[in-house]
Amino acid sequence: DSGVTQTPKHLITATGQRVTLRCSPRSGDLSVYWYQQSLDQGLQFLIQYYNGEERAKGNILERFSAQQFPDLHSELNLSSLELGDSALYFCASSLAGKGDTQYFGPGTRLTVL
Amino acid sequence: KNQVEQSPQSLIILEGKNCTLQCNYTVSPFSNLRWYKQDTGRGPVSLTIMTFSENTKSNGRYTATLDADTKQSSLHITASQLSDSASYICVVSKETGANNLFFGTGTRLTVIP
Numbered sequence: 001d002s003g004v005t006q007t008p009k010h011l012i013t014a015t016g017q018r019v020t021l022r023c024s025p026r027s028g029d030l031s032v033y034w035y036q037q038s039l040d041q042g043l044q045f046l047i048q049y050y051n052g053e054e055r056a057k058g059n060i061l062e063r064f065s066a067q068q069f070p071d072l073h074s075e076l077n078l079s080s081l082e083l084g085d086s087a088l089y090f091c092a093s094s095l096a097g098k099g100d101t102q103y104f105g106p107g108t109r110l111t112v113l
Numbered sequence: 114k115n116q117v118e119q120s121p122q123s124l125i126i127l128e129g130k131n132c133t134l135q136c137n138y139t140v141s142p143f144s145n146l147r148w149y150k151q152d153t154g155r156g157p158v159s160l161t162i163m164t165f166s167e168n169t170k171s172n173g174r175y176t177a178t179l180d181a182d183t184k185q186s187s188l189h190i191t192a193s194q195l196s197d198s199a200s201y202i203c204v205v206s207k208e209t210g211a212n213n214l215f216f217g218t219g220t221r222l223t224v225i226p
Contacts, residue, residue, distance in 0.1 A: 002156065033214075042218040043157070043202065056213055090156050101147075104156030 003027065004105035006091050012111045018079040021108045025072055025093030031055065032074040033094070033102060034066055038087040049074055050097065078110070086112045115140045117205050119217035126224055130193055134220045136186040136203030144206040144213070148177050148188045151200045151219070160188070160201075193224045 003026035045058035049068035094100035149157035200219040207213040
């Protein structure tokens with residue numbers, strides 16, 4: 001158990017819909033990262049927040065957005081969903097920045113029908 | 114162009130044997146390199162993290178090496194166990210830039226009895 005929690009574990013929705021994925025980092029960690037992993041694909045970095053502020057941005061679509069709240073939990077919002085958005089979405093947290101070990105959550109499996 | 118390439122793509126070995134996985138990168142300026150183990154459907158787990166000045170780091174039966182001059186890293190697994198069956202992912206961090214995490218596509222290792 002990494003100490004990072006993600007909800008929900010599974011999510012099934014239809015094309016065009018909007019969903020919100022939630023992540024709670026390990027206690028004391030200030031950075032949260034979001035990743036997408038499609039079937040048999042590598043991890044794709046989406047976005048990083050540090051203490052409430054956006055720190056780095058990867059290959060995140062404009063239909064996707066994220067935020068980190070004052071209690072440091074984070075949400076990833078996915079809108080106008082397409083079939084190709086079906087994937088595992090992982091959240092990771094670290095103490096601060098890029099030199100620190102990232103601890104990954106169990107992931108949310110999103111299926112878009 | 115910042116890239117991370119891993120080889121082989123997949124590997125099957127007998128239980129008890131050793132193996133070495135490779136990671137070559139072109140990411141610059143280099144900050145650190147991490148190896149992760151990812152079981153199918155689970156979040157990645159950090160094995161090692163190395164900075165520019167470190168050329169070897171061990172974590173139990175896992176030993177990672179880094180040659181920053183040739184921009185190569187390897188992960189050596191000793192006396193493999195069935196539980197080592199997983200994908201092993203190399204991640205290189207760049208010192209600067211907003212998008213500073215570069216992922217390899219992983220090596221899928223299968224250990225058979």
